[in-house]
Amino acid sequence: MKKLLSILSFGVIAFSCQQQTAEETNAPSVSEESLKAHIHVLSSDDFQGRKPFTEGEIKTVNYLADQFKSYGLEPGNGDSYSQEVPMVELTAMPSETMTISGGSEDVVLNVLDDFVAYTERVVEETSLNASELVFAGYGVVAPEYGWNDYEGLDVKGKTVIVLVNDPGFASGDSTFFKGETMTYYGRWTYKFEEAARQGAAGCLIIHETVPAGYPWLVVRNSWSGASLYLDQSGENFQPDVLGWITRDAAIRIFEASGQDMKNYGEMSRSVDFKPFSLGLNATVTVKNKIKRDQSKNVIAKITGTERPDEYVIYSAHWDHLGIGQEIDGDSIYNGAHDNASGTATMLGIAEAMSKMKTKPKRTVVFLAVTAEEQGLLGSKHYAQNPIYPPSQTVANINMDGITAWGPMKDLTVVGYGQSELEDIAEDVAQTQGRYIIPDPDPGKGYFFRSDHFQFAKVGIPALYASGSYEHMTKGVDYIDSLNQIYLNTQYHRPQDEYDPSYWTFDGMALDGNLLMEVGLRVANSEDWPAWKDGSEFKSIRENSMK
Template sequence: MKTCHTVWALCLSSIFALTACQNSQTTDTGKVDNFIEVYNQISTADIKRHIKTLASNEYEGRLPTTVGEQKTLEYLESEFKALGYLPGNGDSYLQPVELIEMTADPDMTLTIGDNQFIYKENMIASTKREQNLVDLKDSDLVFVGYGVNAPEYNWNDYQGLDVKGKTVVILVNDPGFENPESGKFQGKTMTYYGRWSYKYEEASRQGAEAAIIVHETEPASYGWSVVANSWSGPQYGLVSPNGNADRVAVEGWLTLAAAQKVFADAGLDFATEKEHAKTGPYNKALNLKASVTVKNSFKTSQSNNVIATLPGTSSADEHVIFTAHWDHLGKDDTKEGDQIYNGAHDNATGVAAALAMAKAYANLTVKPKRSTTFLIVTAEEQGLLGSKYYSENPIIPLKNTVANINMDAMSVLGKTKDVAVIGMGKSELESYLEKAAKRQNRHLVQEGRPEAGSYYRSDHFSFAKQGVPALYAKGGNQPIDEATAQYRKRTNVIVRGCYHQVCDQFRESWDLSGIQEDAQLLFEVGYDLVSSDDWPSWAETSEFQRQK
């Protein structure tokens, strides 16, 4: 049985499709050049060549600021130059990105009331402030429900509350997740208000001194070990002009058991307070104080985004930007045996698709009216930092950026009957995608587990936050035939098991026809946009709107 959200998304998709049919070229008769020829030239051979090169041991896992970066930059610049693309940043194909690596001393304890919580065991604390020492001392503790301030949903957990200098305790995910039939937010589908990054950002805007998120496995979509391992050790960020002084001093997590203990010490039942928070905006003083000292070491370095442009004709100042991240995890000299995290699937596949599409645009005999730009970004693995930097320091004005189309970890599982739209129902870009999918006899579906918030976990999100409609879609889960189904069963085990592992290497056994098909699909979406005067819009219920 379809959920309410699924029905809504399908209806919205139909509306968007009608709008697009009225406003854009929708048939091949409108494509007056060699579109079909270059569409068919997007090949598995080209895709394979790029993946094998970028994921080879020579590139040492493509870690930012290493020799692997330098080799990657040289390869990308050479490829774009050979295709006739112009440097996207003045006379350079590079946009420098200043990074900062921060490491918190694990020898710390969080004290709340009479209880002490241990680093990685039941709490995590860190800081984004560029300081050697951050000392949170006797800070008043306030429960702010989901920590959401969302006018479009008539929801503000901070309403009437002054949290300046205080520590806010926040539930993970958003109010719709555990109450999907309530009509609140988007049900099981996570909105950006459910992401930990938003919660820290909003707490900072509210003037809080610290923000602590309560971890629960199901609404977070990952276990405590992910928090403990991901948030410990070196953490990366962008160099900030004010040293991130406008961020909360301490960003932390508590296990569910630790949070239950804190609430009990405050004379409250955690489950009861959570129920209150689910039904409407909610906050409550806990009458406890929190203290923790974070000792920080940090160093700065420089990495680079790659940007290349194929100028348009009559509307060259308007751009469609394709993104993919070139970076991966580098190498670990302490490991025995294989030490290189080659990153073949994540994300040599996305870069390979981008280069194959760039070739197709370059081979069009009639150049589109708008410009086509490829932005291959750094430091995605460190928190979307390259795309975040670009979106906050755009080379092409955001008001002139028609749309963003992103490629990340493309499917090596063969052709599919469906196209998975990550964040389905967010913008009119899906109407262009639906039209392009029909050429391949495919249909659109919502991605699996939308409650995990995957829309907010790749580089297109950096554009979405700035109001630029952004599309993230790739092959779904319905194999084209039985042979492909059997191949998927064998290969998917390896792909999942090798995520962020040294075994993420190129394999001759990979069926790259799914990447080819998805690259053709997204090529057509981009083609229709650069060939038209359309400005796609967000859905009214989306968290994002184009900045005025």
């Protein structure tokens, strides 16, 4: 009974704090019923998994624009509620096998089971023809850390094999790179970019579940079949063939080279590591079906009353994976958590702000971006072709995967220590009776895996935060079990569906109210939240403001 009274008292305190916050900002609360309705629609089979270039995109874009209009929000791109994003769809059809020759006998890898291969070049066919294989450790060139995995190595026309994540991961040294916290050097996108800068013909990343942050099934689902890229005609700044191989496949390759490489991770973290040729050659072909089309970002705004030329941008990606490989009798990748939840929360905030008697002093923008699942393409296009200048954009608040498992005690900040926005968020969290924590699994590099990263890359301070660690009444273990179930059985699968048996919307509303309050405090302030010392984005912001 004492425990129950304590819980009830906590709830009253938290509720009264939420009410006080809402009164201070003249903002109604985010509606749980609206959140539920949006998720029910966006993650329905009728929306076909919301993949760009499909009927699901048309329905999603129209739905979002109609919602913004119904709230009375202004078009965010001149007189339009959308921004066109030119993209190209490449349907990769790799050969059934990749042959590794040059050893005592050929190593034959099977597509999907052992490797995935594709190309970002807009060509009908490309290949590796007996391309020399070179092991380049983590594939990192980081002058600020005194690290160069390509030092003394000429890989022009060759294929590099590299490890996932960066040298700091699992090193046990928090001062080595950033220890368990992934740097951008650990992202697969960086590794392909660096291989291209080195002139490599191919780049293959060795997949391992723990340092990658997701199982092989995610790799084979995400990098097989049709994929989307920004249509940047004439630019071929990528190797001919990109791909991933399993750890078992990598061991077979290294054994064929005459070396025992089961501890290649530890070896590659050594300051004495030197890249080397494996004395083997890779052969694989990738054919493409090519389709060019326009996708769309959806954008609306509330014009500021005093500083209309200064902007606070809320973002969430509306897309998911569409219709794909059948798993357990289902082929529609509904994406209820990823990211109907974030999109619904953004709509909930937009609706609540539209009802405010006193509008924000700065302009508040709501941006639903396309093709996050294909490499943050919608936000990348916006960052390269901004409607509102980055130098006049005060902050970005991104929503991706808002937990629908009840109210949380925590506010988990991904990329903790990056910007002053988290200090504002912490203050608001305290008014809700909550605490703030860093991402408990920084090694997975979540800061580089959602759309706020594209804003950060052009210097805009960005916040990516939500409750995801400790349930208000059911504790840490309850949420951890649900997180593990989601990651292992639902993430990037058709099983990511709205489940009324345990989904609730009070926690989503709590997060929505918090993020709304953060945005309003920024919008109504004269201050400009800054990147903190040590952030790799601080100098970009400072240079953009000169």
